[in-house]
Amino acid sequence: MNILDHKVCVAPMMQYTDMHDRYLLRLISKKVFLYTEMIATGSLVYGRCFDQLEFNKEEHPIGVQLGGSDIKDLIECSKKCEDYGYNEINLNCGCPSDRVQKGRFGACLMLEANHVAECLSEMQNAVEIPVSIKCRLGIDHHESYEFLYDFVSKVKESGTKIFIIHARNGILKGLSPRQNRNIPPLKYDYVYKLKKDFPDLEIIINGGIKDLDESKNHLNKVDGVMIGRCAYDNPFMLKDVENKFYNENPIIESxxxxxxxxxxxxxxxxxxxxxxxxxxxxxxxxxxxxxxxxxxxxxxxxxxxxxxxxxxxxxxxxxxxx
Ligand SMILES: Cc1cc2nc3c(=O)[nH]c(=O)nc-3n(C[C@H](O)[C@H](O)[C@H](O)COP(=O)(O)O)c2cc1C
CATH class of the missing domain: 1.10.1200 (Non-ribosomal Peptide Synthetase Peptidyl Carrier Protein; Chain A)
Structure with a gap:
């Protein structure tokens, strides 16, 4: 299996990080790891909307994010994504929207750790490329570090090594997806502790990261950072990724x-x-x-x-x- 470099990643963002945005970001940084927007397995398997999987060859390295919980569908979609040439498949266990909850995927899956482990294990058996997970710290009143620890311990049994953690709880009732990105407090210390408790896992921290200096501080404690809104709102901030994190001095284009x-x-x-x-x-x-x-x-x-x-x-x- 290829070892991928997740030191600096751009977050999956629906309606934002489409193939064109990713092409733009790749013009600015060659090393940053990109993810697609979440693609629901149902729309691929039953809607046959395969055009959602289209991407430019320049976008590598790139992961595709799937939303779903039906094992058969996840296997079929994983194979399809591998055939399309993606470098990684990520399972969304962090989206709190009502629509996604009704479909039994996204953040509500954090209450079904064993099922998530089974999904990831079957997905990984079906493909050669790495399969990763993106989740929250917990959901609703499950706010303790122990909840997160327990979730990761169970999911890890699937063999999954790459964990992207949005460092806040998801609130399934009463907050919109947008509020869920701002209101629940950030708890970076949970993510740092996770890395200490599971040193063999690749832990990528996400949520509220504003710039590359902040990223550098996180990287003293975890393996990777994922930046969402700030990278979209100011894509040129990624121009120094190679210089700051890889000791490379590429010619920075204006x-x-x-x-x-x-x-x-x-x-x-x-x-x-x-x-x-x-x-x-x-x-x-x-x-x-x-x-x-x-x-x-x-x-x-x-x-x-x-x-x-x-x-x-x-x-x-x-x-x-x-
Ligand atoms: C418009 C928008 C759409 C998003 N869509 C997704 C998505 O498809 N999948 C996902 O895992 N997270 C999604 N997110 C959450 C981001 O990936 C990220 O976890 C969140 O914005 C926190 O990171 P940030 O503070 O750096 O933006 C979305 C966020 C935004 C702002």
Whole structure:
């Protein structure tokens, strides 16, 4: 089995980290580990929506995240994902949304550790690539470290080695998914303790990480960090990953170069029938921190409305500082 490098990962985010966003992120950092948005096994097995699995070869290394709990479906989807060329399959045990709970997947599975272990074990038996899990610290009133310890002990029996932990509880009733990303307090100390108690596991910490300096501190205590919203809102923050974490000094491309490479890609994808506004929205964050950030974003909105990019390319380039 390939050993994958999860030192810095970008979190799966529905409606955000689609194939185009991931292409953009990969232009900025070659080493960061990428994940797809969650894909429900039902939509693959029964909806035959395989276009959701499409990705660009440039995106490697990349993991696909599955949401489901039916073992037969998870096996079928895992094989399919391996055939598509993904480097890893991740099982979502962290999403608290009502829809996902009704389907018996996501965070509610944290109450079914033995079943999760069986799912992961069967998935792993079906494929050669690693299978990982992303979960919370616990759910609802199960807030103790012992709950998390017990969950991980049971799941580990499946042979799973890679655990991504969103360092807050999931509240299944009364909080929306968005509130569930902000209101339950972050408890990084649980995740650090988990690494101490299970030194043979690869523990990746997630939740509220703002920048690479903060990431560096976490990496003294765990194996990897996963950054979600901050990486989306300011993708250029990933430009120093190689330098800060790998002692490499790649030539860092300017925002203008990234913009132009991404727009070249967008033009190719338009000709293949992809939706222009969906691709352009990922550029909003590129001007983050620049003096012209607001005008840049307004220009992108104009291009989205016109459904056209060529006439806007030069202006967008001029608006970026470097
Ligand atoms: C818009 C949005 C969509 C998300 N979709 C997923 C998802 O599909 N699968 C998943 O495991 N987590 C999902 N998450 C949660 C993130 O992966 C991550 O755990 C969470 O945002 C905390 O990390 P952060 O504070 O760095 O953003 C989503 C988060 C956001 C903001």
């Amino acid at each position: 925002k203008k170069e990234i913009l132009n490479k991404y727009l070249d890609y967008v033009e190719i994808k338009i000709s293949e029938g992809h939706n222009l506004p969906k691709m352009l929205k990922h550029l909003f964050g590129l001007s983050r921190g620049d003096k012209n950030a607001k005008i840049f974003r307004l220009k992108i909105i104009e291009a989205m409305k016109e459904n056209s990019i060529q006439p806007f390319r030069k202006e967008l380039d001029d608006l970026l500082v470097y």
